[in-house]
Amino acid sequence: MKPHWIDETPSAAQDYVAGRRLDEVECIVADIAGVARGKAMPASKFAHQERFYLPNSIFLQTITGDWADNPSGAFTEPDMILTPDFSTATAAPWTADVTLQVIHDVSDQSGNPVPIAPRNVLKRIVDLYRQRGWRPIVAPEMEFFLVARNIDPNQPIMPPMGRSGRRAAAKQAYSMSAVDEYGKVIDDIYDFAEAQGFEIDGILQEGGAGQVEINLNHGDPVALADQIFYFKRLIREAALRHDCFATFMAKPIEGEPGSAMHIHHSVVGIDDGRNIFSDVQGRETPAFMHFIAGMQKHLPAAVALLAPYVNSYRRYVPDFAAPINLEWGRDNRTTGLRVPISRPESRRIENRLAGMDCNPYLGLAASLACGYLGLVEAEAPRAECLGDAYMSQDELPYNLGDALDLMDENAAMREVLGAEFIAVYQAVKRNEYKEFLQVISPWEREHLLLNV
Template sequence: MAKRKVGDHEAALTSPRGVKTLAEAKAWMAARGITEIECTVPDLAGVARGKIMPASKFFSSPVMNLPLSIFFQTISGEYPDYEGLVDSVVADSDLVLEPDLSTLCTVPWAQDPTAQVIHNAYHRDGRPVELAPRQVLRNVLALYAKRGWKPVVAPEIEFYLVEPNTDPDYPLKPPVGRSGRPEIGRQSYSIQAVNEFDALFEDIYDYSEAQGLEIDTLIHEDGAAQMEINLRHGDPLELADQAYLFKRTIREAALTHKIYATFMAKPIANEPGSAMHIHQSVLSAETGKNIFSDEEGGPTPEFFSFLAGHQKYLPAVMCILAPYVNSYRRLTRDSMAPINVQWGYDNR
């Protein structure tokens, strides 16, 4: 007997991440016994803002409202001076948030079966919210599309594992690993140092797989208990969503092992800083070829123009790339940090 071809609907039910329609979402959640859903939107700091609701309420009214001020709230929970801003900001008008069902996935660390979905933000008249990070990125991708280009990115996410610390007056310290001792020296690329936290990383891998997040490699970075996990290259919006989910995943997995994970730029005074490096390439949408490389594998004029654009405009966006006081504690000489706009082959 010939095998029956699996349809799109059935494929959606087995996929760990993403469906196309509300009907598929309902079937996907029912198949997993999910009764609760976290409806989130990333703010400018990458913090998940939103609401948690029963699945039944979500399907009866999948659109939700949040105040515009969520995109003005600082990392410390404060707000900037609204003087001079548009009336809708001063009035803190409601936004309309619609779920992007392609981001639907489970919350694997939740006690009860729970799903999560990222939302798009709109004004009441249907205009996208210009400040919403996903919309900012969409606007950039549209500029690439107009030129017939398709950007590809791969983020490298650095972070420290530290022992629990509830008093900000005390410095952070490396946690105790499976050997019963904290890491006291620097162990760049050490496999054994990573193995100290094998149980934690197994949970990170399991949680990531459950959410459809694609991990590429794991290494020990230069600092004590400083790690780096790279995600597989792909579409910038998809990878931005994955990085947003992945940082939360690492924090939650660490908490289950009574460890904190921090992505601060300079969390420990005498240790190297952390960052998120982004590998970038640009393909021709028509041919799929890398526009930075010619037929002989050499650099193209577009490649050098790309570098020149970075050198010219990156200083102007430092307020976005390094938005906190702590960010500038990392940007010092002899610290493997980008303190200039020089470029060279294989130049770290």
């Protein structure tokens, strides 16, 4: 007999457990880094509990496992209340037993959404759109590398060995033969995604050695952030089955392109479902230009969320297919803000700045927040860039410290994302940056040890 709560889950989850005994349920939330935190329990226990508890300190943990100081003062670690969102229930098809994962909503003990929980930050931004009668639509692209197993951090990352017995080659963008080199991993990604009820719009070989891109269909920002959160684990598990790693680092291999999470944005009216970027004649609207202007004005303050680690800024270099500017252009991939070719009802803006290492909830929230502020402030963007935007002046911060300073200085972004969240994010990231600055790199040892 199946548990009663299964009826509230998506059909893919119901199909996965149909005719089988559900053994375990993973109760999870995304922390600041986008890492899954929570607890696993027998399905029989899960069925008899309506809520679960985790300390709020999970949002103060850094990527190294350290703890940032609590900006609000005492580090008393009060429990938060976790309530299952059954619409997010999905299979964990790589496990030995029958397991479901469920993302949980996070509230305090008075029932209020915890403002520092990344999923709640994204919900906050979506709600700002809703209050204006708008509904944001996004379509993310996920880039990542398949790499050889690396168990010694002192050793450089290497491309994976393909079925031909040769390591994956770079500069083979869109090559079907290159994808076939690690086809078994791709097959498992498809199989896992199907079991989890996720629809992949396409898979292609990117420009780096072992670099893959997966495109997702457009839709609701929270639902798609949930998918990316799940996809990162899914892809890692598929790679491990075939003796390699999947990495979402922004720049894992020296001399290779970085991995981006390009985000396509459009906005529709809640009442009529029409794209507010196009008028009835199919022409670009003032709202379209306002959205672009908001991104140009506020993205510098959002970079710390789109590029959250010291490694992220290694991606922002010329001639590596990464944006180093805030120019906009139609069908121009050298601009940070690209307007793809589309029909009027699908008119959209692609933000090419976000790295794949960002927390998907925070990356989408930050990007949408910039567009929202543009719609509200109703300013005009700079003139369209018609040439090579790589030749323009750099406009992005050069490192995480500078990016955090820009975030701290932007009052509008602090207001829309939430002052309490910004304070916690700053504490976590400054802790990570301070720790990084204490590490002596091989470059320093090679060039400074005997020469200075």
